[in-house]
Amino acid sequence: MPDKKEVALRVAAIGMDQRSLSTLQMFFKIPCRNSCQLAEEDAAEVAMLDMDAIDAGKLFEEHRERFPDRPVIVLSLSGQAIKGTINVRKPLSVALMLEAIAQARKQLATGGAGKQTPDPVPDSSTDSNVVPLKQQEKVQVSRVGSSAAAHKAALQLDEKEFRSLVGSAPDIDPGNADQRVGVCFNPDDYMFGYICKVFAEARKSGSVIRLEDSWSTLTVFPGQDRVATELKDPQLRTVYVMSNKPKDMRQSILGTGQAEREYQVMEEKQALQDMDAFLWKLALWTSRGRIPDGTSLSIPVFLRHWPNMTRLLLPPHALRITALWAHQPHSLIQTASALRIPQRFVFAFYSAALALDLVGPCRRSSDMLVEPSTAASENRSVLARILQRLKIA
Amino acid sequence: MANYKIIFTGPVGAGKTTAIASISDVPPVSTDATASDMTRKRKNATTVAMDYGVLKLDKGDALHLYGTPGQERFDFMWDILTEGGIGLVLLLDNSRNNPFQDLQFFLRTFEDFIGRTGVAIGVTQMDIKAQPTIRDYRQELMTNGLKPPVFAVDARTHNDVSLLVQALLFSMDPVLVD
Known part of the structure:
Protein backbone atom coordinates (compact mmCIF):
# COMPACT_ATOMS: atom_id res chain seq x y z
CA MET A 1 0.00 0.00 0.00
CA PRO A 2 1.55 3.31 -1.06
CA ASP A 3 2.05 6.03 1.49
CA LYS A 4 -0.70 8.58 0.98
CA LYS A 5 1.68 11.41 1.82
CA GLU A 6 4.15 10.28 -0.84
CA VAL A 7 4.20 12.41 -3.99
CA ALA A 8 3.30 10.48 -7.14
CA LEU A 9 6.37 9.36 -9.03
CA ARG A 10 6.53 10.79 -12.54
CA VAL A 11 6.88 8.00 -15.07
CA ALA A 12 7.62 8.35 -18.78
CA ALA A 13 6.19 5.45 -20.75
CA ILE A 14 8.58 5.20 -23.68
CA GLY A 15 7.35 4.05 -27.09
CA MET A 16 3.86 3.10 -25.96
CA ASP A 17 0.79 3.79 -28.06
CA GLN A 18 -2.15 5.86 -26.89
CA ARG A 19 -4.16 2.81 -25.87
CA SER A 20 -1.37 1.49 -23.66
CA LEU A 21 -0.90 4.95 -22.18
CA SER A 22 -4.57 5.21 -21.30
CA THR A 23 -4.53 1.78 -19.70
CA LEU A 24 -1.41 2.63 -17.73
CA GLN A 25 -2.92 5.91 -16.61
CA MET A 26 -5.93 4.09 -15.21
CA PHE A 27 -3.69 1.41 -13.72
CA PHE A 28 -1.57 4.01 -11.93
CA LYS A 29 -4.56 5.98 -10.75
CA ILE A 30 -6.84 3.29 -9.32
CA PRO A 31 -5.18 -0.04 -8.50
CA CYS A 32 -1.82 1.63 -7.74
CA ARG A 33 -3.54 4.42 -5.78
CA ASN A 34 -1.72 7.28 -7.51
CA SER A 35 1.68 6.09 -6.37
CA CYS A 36 2.86 7.19 -9.80
CA GLN A 37 1.61 9.17 -12.77
CA LEU A 38 2.43 9.48 -16.43
CA ALA A 39 4.75 12.32 -17.42
CA GLU A 40 6.54 13.64 -20.49
CA GLU A 41 9.96 12.16 -21.11
CA ASP A 42 11.82 15.32 -20.12
CA ALA A 43 9.84 15.86 -16.92
CA ALA A 44 9.87 12.26 -15.72
CA GLU A 45 11.83 10.81 -12.84
CA VAL A 46 11.55 7.23 -14.03
CA ALA A 47 11.20 5.61 -17.46
CA MET A 48 9.12 2.59 -18.34
CA LEU A 49 9.63 0.45 -21.45
CA ASP A 50 7.83 -2.54 -22.90
CA MET A 51 10.67 -4.72 -24.14
CA ASP A 52 8.28 -6.85 -26.20
CA ALA A 53 7.48 -3.86 -28.40
CA ILE A 54 9.08 -3.32 -31.79
CA ASP A 55 12.24 -1.19 -31.57
CA ALA A 56 12.23 -1.51 -27.78
CA GLY A 57 15.95 -2.21 -27.70
CA LYS A 58 16.72 0.88 -29.77
CA LEU A 59 14.41 3.06 -27.66
CA PHE A 60 16.06 1.76 -24.52
CA GLU A 61 19.54 2.61 -25.75
CA GLU A 62 18.47 6.08 -26.87
CA HIS A 63 16.80 6.80 -23.57
CA ARG A 64 19.76 5.50 -21.59
CA GLU A 65 22.03 7.77 -23.54
CA ARG A 66 19.92 10.85 -22.80
CA PHE A 67 19.17 10.06 -19.16
CA PRO A 68 21.92 7.77 -17.91
CA ASP A 69 20.99 8.12 -14.23
CA ARG A 70 17.26 7.72 -14.59
CA PRO A 71 15.83 4.46 -13.22
CA VAL A 72 14.19 2.37 -15.93
CA ILE A 73 11.38 -0.10 -15.34
CA VAL A 74 11.42 -2.75 -18.04
CA LEU A 75 8.33 -4.83 -18.74
CA SER A 76 8.63 -8.12 -20.61
CA LEU A 77 6.88 -11.43 -21.02
CA SER A 78 10.07 -13.37 -20.41
CA GLY A 79 11.08 -11.35 -17.35
CA GLN A 80 14.64 -11.51 -18.64
CA ALA A 81 16.85 -9.27 -16.53
CA ILE A 82 18.59 -6.31 -18.16
CA LYS A 83 21.49 -5.04 -16.15
CA GLY A 84 20.85 -1.74 -14.41
CA THR A 85 17.08 -1.83 -14.88
CA ILE A 86 14.14 -2.82 -12.77
CA ASN A 87 12.64 -5.83 -14.48
CA VAL A 88 8.96 -6.63 -14.24
CA ARG A 89 7.56 -9.73 -15.79
CA LYS A 90 4.24 -9.43 -17.57
CA PRO A 91 1.35 -9.86 -16.96
CA LEU A 92 1.59 -6.71 -14.93
CA SER A 93 0.25 -6.85 -11.40
CA VAL A 94 -0.32 -4.21 -8.76
CA ALA A 95 2.06 -5.91 -6.34
CA LEU A 96 4.86 -6.07 -8.88
CA MET A 97 4.33 -2.51 -10.03
CA LEU A 98 4.36 -1.15 -6.48
CA GLU A 99 7.51 -3.09 -5.76
CA ALA A 100 9.12 -1.70 -8.90
CA ILE A 101 8.08 1.84 -7.96
CA ALA A 102 9.55 1.37 -4.50
CA GLN A 103 12.83 0.24 -6.05
CA ALA A 104 12.83 3.22 -8.39
CA ARG A 105 12.32 5.58 -5.43
CA LYS A 106 15.17 3.88 -3.64
CA GLN A 107 17.43 4.37 -6.64
CA LEU A 108 16.47 8.03 -6.91
CA ALA A 109 17.22 8.53 -3.23
CA THR A 110 20.65 7.02 -3.66
CA GLY A 111 21.49 8.96 -6.78
CA GLY A 112 19.87 7.14 -9.70
CA ALA A 113 20.32 3.98 -11.70
CA GLY A 114 23.87 4.80 -12.63
CA LYS A 115 24.92 4.81 -9.01
CA GLN A 116 23.46 1.53 -7.91
CA THR A 117 22.63 -1.77 -9.46
CA PRO A 118 19.08 -2.46 -8.45
CA ASP A 119 17.76 -5.76 -7.21
CA PRO A 120 15.67 -7.37 -9.88
CA VAL A 121 12.03 -7.90 -9.05
CA PRO A 122 11.69 -11.61 -8.45
CA ASP A 123 9.86 -13.28 -11.31
CA SER A 124 8.19 -15.69 -8.98
CA SER A 125 6.12 -12.95 -7.47
CA THR A 126 4.15 -12.40 -10.62
CA ASP A 127 0.54 -12.22 -9.62
CA SER A 128 -2.60 -11.58 -11.58
CA ASN A 129 -3.31 -9.73 -14.77
CA VAL A 130 -4.56 -6.36 -13.67
CA VAL A 131 -4.65 -4.25 -16.75
CA PRO A 132 -8.41 -3.99 -17.22
CA LEU A 133 -9.77 -2.88 -13.87
CA LYS A 134 -12.95 -4.89 -14.15
CA GLN A 135 -10.96 -8.05 -14.72
CA GLN A 136 -8.84 -7.27 -11.69
CA GLU A 137 -11.89 -7.07 -9.50
CA LYS A 138 -13.08 -10.40 -10.83
CA VAL A 139 -9.73 -11.99 -10.11
CA GLN A 140 -9.83 -10.81 -6.53
CA VAL A 141 -13.31 -12.12 -6.03
CA SER A 142 -12.34 -15.49 -7.44
CA ARG A 143 -9.67 -15.89 -4.80
CA VAL A 144 -12.13 -16.85 -2.13
CA GLY A 145 -11.38 -20.49 -2.81
CA SER A 146 -7.81 -21.69 -3.14
CA SER A 147 -8.55 -23.59 -6.31
CA ALA A 148 -10.94 -21.13 -7.85
CA ALA A 149 -8.86 -20.76 -11.00
CA ALA A 150 -8.70 -24.48 -11.51
CA HIS A 151 -12.44 -24.85 -11.11
CA LYS A 152 -13.53 -21.79 -12.99
CA ALA A 153 -17.07 -22.37 -14.13
CA ALA A 154 -17.73 -22.92 -17.78
CA LEU A 155 -18.02 -19.93 -19.97
CA GLN A 156 -20.91 -20.46 -22.33
CA LEU A 157 -20.32 -18.59 -25.50
CA ASP A 158 -23.15 -17.53 -27.72
CA GLU A 159 -22.81 -17.68 -31.48
CA LYS A 160 -21.74 -14.07 -31.82
CA GLU A 161 -18.97 -14.41 -29.24
CA PHE A 162 -17.86 -17.71 -30.65
CA ARG A 163 -17.65 -16.30 -34.16
CA SER A 164 -14.75 -14.19 -32.98
CA LEU A 165 -12.95 -17.43 -32.18
CA VAL A 166 -13.92 -19.57 -35.14
CA GLY A 167 -14.75 -17.09 -37.84
CA SER A 168 -17.78 -17.50 -40.02
CA ALA A 169 -16.76 -20.12 -42.56
CA PRO A 170 -19.77 -21.40 -44.52
CA ASP A 171 -20.90 -24.99 -44.49
CA ILE A 172 -19.11 -27.21 -46.97
CA ASP A 173 -20.29 -29.73 -49.48
CA PRO A 174 -18.76 -32.97 -48.15
CA GLY A 175 -18.55 -34.29 -51.70
CA ASN A 176 -16.22 -31.46 -52.70
CA ALA A 177 -12.61 -32.50 -52.00
CA ASP A 178 -11.27 -28.94 -52.06
CA GLN A 179 -13.81 -27.78 -49.53
CA ARG A 180 -13.04 -30.79 -47.34
CA VAL A 181 -9.36 -29.88 -47.27
CA GLY A 182 -10.28 -26.35 -46.25
CA VAL A 183 -11.87 -27.51 -42.99
CA CYS A 184 -8.99 -29.71 -41.90
CA PHE A 185 -5.89 -28.91 -39.89
CA ASN A 186 -2.84 -30.86 -38.84
CA PRO A 187 -2.49 -30.70 -35.03
CA ASP A 188 1.26 -31.19 -35.40
CA ASP A 189 1.48 -27.86 -37.19
CA TYR A 190 0.50 -26.18 -33.93
CA MET A 191 1.57 -26.15 -30.31
CA PHE A 192 -1.65 -28.08 -29.67
CA GLY A 193 -0.19 -31.24 -31.21
CA TYR A 194 2.98 -30.93 -29.15
CA ILE A 195 1.06 -30.26 -25.93
CA CYS A 196 -1.15 -33.31 -26.54
CA LYS A 197 1.97 -35.46 -26.73
CA VAL A 198 3.49 -33.90 -23.61
CA PHE A 199 0.28 -34.44 -21.66
CA ALA A 200 0.13 -38.07 -22.78
CA GLU A 201 3.77 -38.56 -21.84
CA ALA A 202 3.25 -36.95 -18.42
CA ARG A 203 0.18 -39.07 -17.71
CA LYS A 204 1.92 -42.26 -18.80
CA SER A 205 5.11 -41.67 -16.83
CA GLY A 206 3.58 -39.76 -13.92
CA SER A 207 6.43 -37.25 -14.27
CA VAL A 208 6.06 -33.52 -13.71
CA ILE A 209 7.14 -31.97 -17.00
CA ARG A 210 8.13 -28.37 -17.55
CA LEU A 211 8.14 -26.63 -20.92
CA GLU A 212 10.03 -23.38 -21.22
CA ASP A 213 10.81 -20.96 -23.94
CA SER A 214 11.63 -17.29 -23.97
CA TRP A 215 7.93 -16.40 -23.81
CA SER A 216 6.34 -18.77 -21.43
CA THR A 217 6.63 -21.58 -18.94
CA LEU A 218 4.17 -24.42 -18.62
CA THR A 219 4.38 -27.13 -15.99
CA VAL A 220 2.31 -30.30 -16.16
CA PHE A 221 1.39 -32.03 -12.89
CA PRO A 222 -0.25 -35.29 -14.01
CA GLY A 223 -0.71 -36.55 -10.43
CA GLN A 224 -2.91 -33.59 -9.61
CA ASP A 225 -4.41 -33.32 -13.11
CA ARG A 226 -3.23 -29.74 -13.20
CA VAL A 227 -1.19 -27.57 -15.51
CA ALA A 228 0.50 -24.39 -14.31
CA THR A 229 1.03 -21.26 -16.33
CA GLU A 230 1.10 -17.62 -15.38
CA LEU A 231 -0.18 -16.54 -18.75
CA LYS A 232 -3.79 -15.45 -18.95
CA ASP A 233 -6.05 -16.75 -21.70
CA PRO A 234 -5.49 -13.94 -24.24
CA GLN A 235 -1.72 -14.32 -23.92
CA LEU A 236 -1.94 -18.10 -23.95
CA ARG A 237 -3.99 -17.97 -27.10
CA THR A 238 -1.45 -15.73 -28.77
CA VAL A 239 1.58 -17.71 -27.70
CA TYR A 240 0.16 -21.22 -28.18
CA VAL A 241 -2.12 -20.93 -31.16
CA MET A 242 -0.28 -18.69 -33.55
CA SER A 243 2.82 -20.76 -33.80
CA ASN A 244 4.26 -24.22 -33.99
CA LYS A 245 6.49 -25.48 -31.20
CA PRO A 246 9.10 -22.75 -30.64
CA LYS A 247 12.61 -23.78 -31.63
CA ASP A 248 14.01 -22.74 -28.26
CA MET A 249 11.45 -24.70 -26.24
CA ARG A 250 13.08 -26.79 -23.55
CA GLN A 251 11.42 -29.79 -21.96
CA SER A 252 12.58 -31.02 -18.57
CA ILE A 253 11.38 -33.31 -15.81
CA LEU A 254 11.17 -31.87 -12.30
CA GLY A 255 12.36 -33.86 -9.31
CA THR A 256 9.89 -34.60 -6.53
CA GLY A 257 11.02 -31.83 -4.19
CA GLN A 258 11.17 -29.22 -6.91
CA ALA A 259 7.79 -30.30 -8.26
CA GLU A 260 6.16 -30.01 -4.84
CA ARG A 261 7.60 -26.53 -4.28
CA GLU A 262 6.58 -25.44 -7.75
CA TYR A 263 3.06 -26.75 -7.26
CA GLN A 264 2.70 -24.89 -3.98
CA VAL A 265 3.94 -21.64 -5.48
CA MET A 266 1.63 -21.93 -8.48
CA GLU A 267 -1.32 -22.82 -6.28
CA GLU A 268 -0.73 -19.69 -4.22
CA LYS A 269 -0.61 -17.67 -7.42
CA GLN A 270 -3.87 -19.21 -8.62
CA ALA A 271 -1.96 -20.26 -11.72
CA LEU A 272 -3.17 -23.86 -11.84
CA GLN A 273 -5.68 -25.10 -14.37
CA ASP A 274 -7.37 -28.42 -14.92
CA MET A 275 -5.44 -30.38 -17.58
CA ASP A 276 -8.57 -31.36 -19.46
CA ALA A 277 -9.96 -27.82 -19.40
CA PHE A 278 -6.63 -26.51 -20.68
CA LEU A 279 -6.39 -29.03 -23.52
CA TRP A 280 -10.05 -28.48 -24.41
CA LYS A 281 -9.68 -24.74 -24.89
CA LEU A 282 -6.39 -25.16 -26.71
CA ALA A 283 -8.16 -27.55 -29.10
CA LEU A 284 -11.01 -25.07 -29.62
CA TRP A 285 -8.64 -22.18 -30.27
CA THR A 286 -6.54 -24.24 -32.65
CA SER A 287 -9.47 -25.81 -34.45
CA ARG A 288 -11.21 -22.53 -35.19
CA GLY A 289 -14.13 -24.49 -36.52
CA ARG A 290 -12.00 -27.09 -38.31
CA ILE A 291 -11.34 -30.79 -37.76
CA PRO A 292 -8.08 -32.73 -37.47
CA ASP A 293 -6.69 -34.23 -40.67
CA GLY A 294 -8.06 -37.68 -41.35
CA MET B 1 -51.94 -23.52 -15.87
CA ALA B 2 -49.69 -26.57 -16.05
CA ASN B 3 -47.21 -27.72 -13.45
CA TYR B 4 -44.09 -29.74 -13.97
CA LYS B 5 -41.42 -30.89 -11.59
CA ILE B 6 -37.80 -31.89 -11.39
CA ILE B 7 -36.52 -33.84 -8.41
CA PHE B 8 -33.18 -33.11 -6.72
CA THR B 9 -31.84 -35.97 -4.67
CA GLY B 10 -28.63 -37.08 -3.01
CA PRO B 11 -27.15 -37.71 0.40
CA VAL B 12 -27.10 -35.31 3.33
CA GLY B 13 -24.89 -32.30 2.64
CA ALA B 14 -24.66 -32.79 -1.12
CA GLY B 15 -26.09 -29.34 -1.78
CA LYS B 16 -29.70 -30.03 -2.79
CA THR B 17 -31.12 -27.11 -0.83
CA THR B 18 -28.43 -24.77 -2.17
CA ALA B 19 -28.81 -25.98 -5.75
CA ILE B 20 -32.55 -25.39 -5.72
CA ALA B 21 -31.99 -21.95 -4.21
CA SER B 22 -29.50 -21.06 -6.94
CA ILE B 23 -32.00 -21.47 -9.78
CA SER B 24 -35.34 -20.88 -8.09
CA ASP B 25 -37.30 -17.74 -8.94
CA VAL B 26 -38.57 -17.45 -5.42
CA PRO B 27 -36.79 -17.91 -2.11
CA PRO B 28 -36.96 -21.65 -1.64
CA VAL B 29 -39.09 -23.11 1.06
CA SER B 30 -36.84 -25.30 3.11
CA THR B 31 -37.81 -27.52 5.95
CA ASP B 32 -34.37 -27.86 7.41
CA ALA B 33 -34.20 -28.80 11.07
CA THR B 34 -31.37 -29.12 13.50
CA ALA B 35 -29.61 -32.31 12.67
CA SER B 36 -28.89 -35.00 15.16
CA ASP B 37 -27.12 -38.32 15.26
CA MET B 38 -25.01 -39.19 12.25
CA THR B 39 -26.35 -36.32 10.22
CA ARG B 40 -24.81 -33.71 12.49
CA LYS B 41 -21.39 -34.88 11.41
CA ARG B 42 -22.14 -33.67 7.89
CA LYS B 43 -24.05 -30.44 8.52
CA ASN B 44 -25.77 -28.61 11.32
CA ALA B 45 -29.19 -28.53 9.73
CA THR B 46 -30.72 -31.11 7.46
CA THR B 47 -33.84 -31.26 5.35
CA VAL B 48 -36.41 -33.40 7.12
CA ALA B 49 -39.32 -33.04 4.75
CA MET B 50 -38.34 -31.47 1.45
CA ASP B 51 -37.03 -28.39 -0.25
CA TYR B 52 -39.11 -26.55 -2.70
CA GLY B 53 -38.35 -23.94 -5.32
CA VAL B 54 -40.04 -22.86 -8.49
CA LEU B 55 -39.09 -21.67 -11.95
CA LYS B 56 -41.89 -19.64 -13.51
CA LEU B 57 -42.56 -20.45 -17.15
CA ASP B 58 -44.61 -18.49 -19.63
CA LYS B 59 -48.43 -18.80 -19.81
CA GLY B 60 -48.52 -19.05 -16.01
CA ASP B 61 -47.00 -22.53 -16.02
CA ALA B 62 -44.43 -23.47 -13.43
CA LEU B 63 -41.55 -25.89 -13.01
CA HIS B 64 -41.41 -27.03 -9.41
CA LEU B 65 -38.08 -28.03 -7.97
CA TYR B 66 -38.32 -30.58 -5.20
CA GLY B 67 -35.43 -31.71 -3.05
CA THR B 68 -35.73 -35.02 -1.32
CA PRO B 69 -34.83 -35.22 2.33
CA GLY B 70 -31.29 -36.43 2.73
CA GLN B 71 -31.92 -38.84 5.52
CA GLU B 72 -32.84 -42.35 4.51
CA ARG B 73 -35.52 -42.61 7.17
CA PHE B 74 -37.64 -40.29 5.10
CA ASP B 75 -37.37 -42.36 1.96
CA PHE B 76 -41.09 -43.16 2.06
CA MET B 77 -41.56 -39.68 0.62
CA TRP B 78 -39.39 -40.30 -2.41
CA ASP B 79 -42.00 -42.19 -4.40
CA ILE B 80 -44.55 -39.51 -3.69
CA LEU B 81 -42.14 -36.79 -4.76
CA THR B 82 -41.17 -38.41 -8.03
CA GLU B 83 -44.77 -38.95 -9.12
CA GLY B 84 -45.23 -36.93 -12.29
CA GLY B 85 -41.63 -35.72 -12.29
CA ILE B 86 -39.90 -35.08 -15.61
CA GLY B 87 -36.35 -35.90 -14.52
CA LEU B 88 -33.88 -36.43 -11.70
CA VAL B 89 -30.87 -34.39 -10.63
CA LEU B 90 -28.60 -36.48 -8.42
CA LEU B 91 -26.11 -34.53 -6.33
CA LEU B 92 -23.22 -36.38 -4.70
CA ASP B 93 -20.87 -35.07 -2.04
CA ASN B 94 -17.33 -36.03 -3.06
CA SER B 95 -16.03 -35.48 0.46
CA ARG B 96 -18.10 -38.30 1.93
CA ASN B 97 -16.41 -41.57 2.81
CA ASN B 98 -17.76 -43.58 -0.08
CA PRO B 99 -19.47 -41.48 -2.73
CA PHE B 100 -19.74 -44.48 -5.08
CA GLN B 101 -21.83 -46.25 -2.46
CA ASP B 102 -24.10 -43.19 -2.40
CA LEU B 103 -24.20 -43.20 -6.19
CA GLN B 104 -25.26 -46.83 -6.34
CA PHE B 105 -27.80 -46.37 -3.55
CA PHE B 106 -29.58 -43.52 -5.31
CA LEU B 107 -29.40 -45.15 -8.73
CA ARG B 108 -31.05 -48.26 -7.27
CA THR B 109 -33.64 -46.30 -5.36
CA PHE B 110 -34.68 -44.22 -8.36
CA GLU B 111 -34.06 -46.90 -10.98
CA ASP B 112 -37.63 -46.95 -12.30
CA PHE B 113 -37.94 -43.19 -12.34
CA ILE B 114 -34.59 -42.78 -14.13
CA GLY B 115 -35.65 -45.45 -16.63
CA ARG B 116 -38.84 -43.53 -17.40
CA THR B 117 -37.23 -40.09 -17.50
CA GLY B 118 -33.53 -39.27 -17.18
CA VAL B 119 -30.81 -38.37 -14.73
CA ALA B 120 -28.00 -35.83 -14.57
CA ILE B 121 -25.35 -36.15 -11.88
CA GLY B 122 -23.60 -33.27 -10.16
CA VAL B 123 -20.59 -33.92 -7.95
CA THR B 124 -20.10 -31.31 -5.26
CA GLN B 125 -17.23 -30.57 -2.87
CA MET B 126 -14.60 -31.53 -5.43
CA ASP B 127 -12.53 -28.58 -4.29
CA ILE B 128 -12.44 -30.12 -0.81
CA LYS B 129 -11.64 -33.62 -2.04
CA ALA B 130 -10.54 -34.17 -5.62
CA GLN B 131 -10.82 -37.98 -5.57
CA PRO B 132 -12.71 -39.73 -7.01
CA THR B 133 -12.46 -37.73 -10.20
CA ILE B 134 -15.17 -37.20 -12.78
CA ARG B 135 -13.38 -39.85 -14.86
CA ASP B 136 -13.75 -42.29 -11.96
CA TYR B 137 -17.48 -41.56 -11.77
CA ARG B 138 -17.83 -42.21 -15.49
CA GLN B 139 -16.12 -45.58 -15.09
CA GLU B 140 -18.31 -46.47 -12.13
CA LEU B 141 -21.42 -45.55 -14.09
CA MET B 142 -20.30 -47.77 -16.98
CA THR B 143 -20.70 -50.75 -14.64
CA ASN B 144 -24.38 -49.83 -14.50
CA GLY B 145 -24.49 -49.46 -18.27
CA LEU B 146 -25.23 -45.76 -17.85
CA LYS B 147 -23.73 -42.77 -19.62
CA PRO B 148 -25.51 -39.77 -18.09
CA PRO B 149 -24.10 -36.24 -17.82
CA VAL B 150 -21.71 -36.08 -14.83
CA PHE B 151 -20.40 -32.63 -13.96
CA ALA B 152 -18.38 -31.13 -11.15
CA VAL B 153 -20.79 -28.69 -9.58
CA ASP B 154 -20.69 -25.85 -7.12
CA ALA B 155 -24.28 -25.86 -5.89
CA ARG B 156 -24.02 -22.15 -5.05
CA THR B 157 -23.31 -21.27 -8.66
CA HIS B 158 -26.34 -20.66 -10.83
CA ASN B 159 -24.42 -21.49 -14.01
CA ASP B 160 -23.34 -24.90 -12.72
CA VAL B 161 -26.81 -25.93 -11.61
CA SER B 162 -28.43 -24.48 -14.70
CA LEU B 163 -26.01 -26.40 -16.97
CA LEU B 164 -26.76 -29.60 -15.10
CA VAL B 165 -30.51 -29.16 -15.54
CA GLN B 166 -30.04 -28.20 -19.21
CA ALA B 167 -27.98 -31.36 -19.73
CA LEU B 168 -30.77 -33.38 -18.13
CA LEU B 169 -33.31 -31.88 -20.51
CA PHE B 170 -31.16 -32.37 -23.60
CA SER B 171 -30.30 -35.92 -22.59
CA MET B 172 -34.02 -36.66 -22.56
CA ASP B 173 -34.57 -35.01 -25.93
CA PRO B 174 -31.42 -34.19 -27.93
CA VAL B 175 -33.36 -32.50 -30.72
CA LEU B 176 -34.66 -29.79 -28.41
CA VAL B 177 -34.06 -26.34 -29.80
CA ASP B 178 -32.33 -23.97 -27.40
Missing part, protein backbone atom coordinates in the same frame (compact mmCIF):
# COMPACT_ATOMS: atom_id res chain seq x y z
CA THR A 295 -11.41 -37.10 -39.67
CA SER A 296 -14.24 -38.65 -41.60
CA LEU A 297 -17.21 -36.46 -42.31
CA SER A 298 -19.43 -39.43 -43.02
CA ILE A 299 -18.59 -42.01 -40.33
CA PRO A 300 -20.91 -41.63 -37.34
CA VAL A 301 -19.33 -40.27 -34.18
CA PHE A 302 -20.08 -41.92 -30.87
CA LEU A 303 -19.73 -40.33 -27.47
CA ARG A 304 -17.78 -42.19 -24.81
CA HIS A 305 -18.74 -39.83 -22.00
CA TRP A 306 -20.26 -36.42 -21.46
CA PRO A 307 -17.57 -33.75 -21.03
CA ASN A 308 -17.40 -32.14 -17.60
CA MET A 309 -19.20 -29.14 -19.02
CA THR A 310 -19.32 -26.96 -15.95
CA ARG A 311 -15.54 -26.63 -16.12
CA LEU A 312 -15.02 -26.13 -19.86
CA LEU A 313 -15.21 -23.29 -22.35
CA LEU A 314 -18.39 -24.21 -24.17
CA PRO A 315 -18.98 -23.44 -27.83
CA PRO A 316 -22.59 -22.87 -28.87
CA HIS A 317 -24.80 -25.97 -29.06
CA ALA A 318 -22.28 -28.09 -27.11
CA LEU A 319 -25.00 -29.58 -24.92
CA ARG A 320 -27.18 -30.43 -27.89
CA ILE A 321 -24.36 -32.04 -29.86
CA THR A 322 -23.30 -34.09 -26.84
CA ALA A 323 -26.84 -35.24 -26.11
CA LEU A 324 -27.36 -36.22 -29.73
CA TRP A 325 -24.22 -38.32 -29.85
CA ALA A 326 -25.00 -39.85 -26.45
CA HIS A 327 -28.40 -40.81 -27.82
CA GLN A 328 -27.19 -42.20 -31.12
CA PRO A 329 -24.03 -41.85 -33.23
CA HIS A 330 -24.24 -39.35 -36.05
CA SER A 331 -21.69 -38.23 -38.60
CA LEU A 332 -20.45 -34.66 -38.31
CA ILE A 333 -22.44 -33.58 -41.33
CA GLN A 334 -25.59 -35.34 -40.09
CA THR A 335 -25.17 -33.71 -36.70
CA ALA A 336 -25.13 -30.22 -38.16
CA SER A 337 -28.10 -31.09 -40.29
CA ALA A 338 -30.14 -32.75 -37.52
CA LEU A 339 -29.59 -29.86 -35.14
CA ARG A 340 -29.81 -27.24 -37.90
CA ILE A 341 -26.60 -25.54 -36.86
CA PRO A 342 -23.51 -24.42 -38.82
CA GLN A 343 -21.00 -27.21 -39.41
CA ARG A 344 -18.15 -25.20 -37.89
CA PHE A 345 -19.73 -25.48 -34.43
CA VAL A 346 -19.87 -29.26 -34.76
CA PHE A 347 -16.30 -29.37 -36.08
CA ALA A 348 -14.99 -27.22 -33.22
CA PHE A 349 -16.79 -29.26 -30.60
CA TYR A 350 -15.61 -32.53 -32.15
CA SER A 351 -11.98 -31.34 -32.15
CA ALA A 352 -12.16 -30.44 -28.46
CA ALA A 353 -13.96 -33.63 -27.44
CA LEU A 354 -11.48 -35.71 -29.46
CA ALA A 355 -8.57 -34.06 -27.63
CA LEU A 356 -10.03 -35.42 -24.38
CA ASP A 357 -10.76 -38.81 -25.96
CA LEU A 358 -14.47 -38.37 -25.31
CA VAL A 359 -15.56 -39.20 -28.85
CA GLY A 360 -14.51 -41.55 -31.58
CA PRO A 361 -15.57 -42.82 -34.98
CA CYS A 362 -18.29 -45.42 -34.77
CA ARG A 363 -17.76 -48.64 -36.66
CA ARG A 364 -21.45 -49.49 -36.67
CA SER A 365 -23.33 -48.80 -39.86
CA SER A 366 -26.16 -46.94 -38.17
CA ASP A 367 -26.40 -43.55 -39.74
CA MET A 368 -30.08 -42.90 -39.27
CA LEU A 369 -31.08 -39.62 -37.81
CA VAL A 370 -32.37 -39.89 -34.30
CA GLU A 371 -36.06 -40.59 -34.06
CA PRO A 372 -37.19 -38.98 -30.85
CA SER A 373 -39.34 -41.15 -28.63
CA THR A 374 -43.02 -40.41 -28.36
CA ALA A 375 -42.53 -39.39 -24.75
CA ALA A 376 -39.84 -36.96 -25.75
CA SER A 377 -42.02 -35.47 -28.46
CA GLU A 378 -44.89 -35.07 -26.05
CA ASN A 379 -42.67 -33.26 -23.59
CA ARG A 380 -40.74 -31.30 -26.15
CA SER A 381 -42.51 -27.99 -25.83
CA VAL A 382 -42.35 -28.17 -22.04
CA LEU A 383 -38.65 -29.04 -22.01
CA ALA A 384 -37.92 -26.30 -24.54
CA ARG A 385 -39.71 -23.72 -22.41
CA ILE A 386 -37.83 -24.78 -19.29
CA LEU A 387 -34.61 -24.60 -21.23
CA GLN A 388 -35.42 -21.14 -22.47
CA ARG A 389 -36.18 -20.04 -18.94
CA LEU A 390 -32.90 -21.44 -17.59
CA LYS A 391 -30.92 -19.65 -20.25
CA ILE A 392 -32.60 -16.33 -19.56
CA ALA A 393 -32.09 -16.53 -15.80
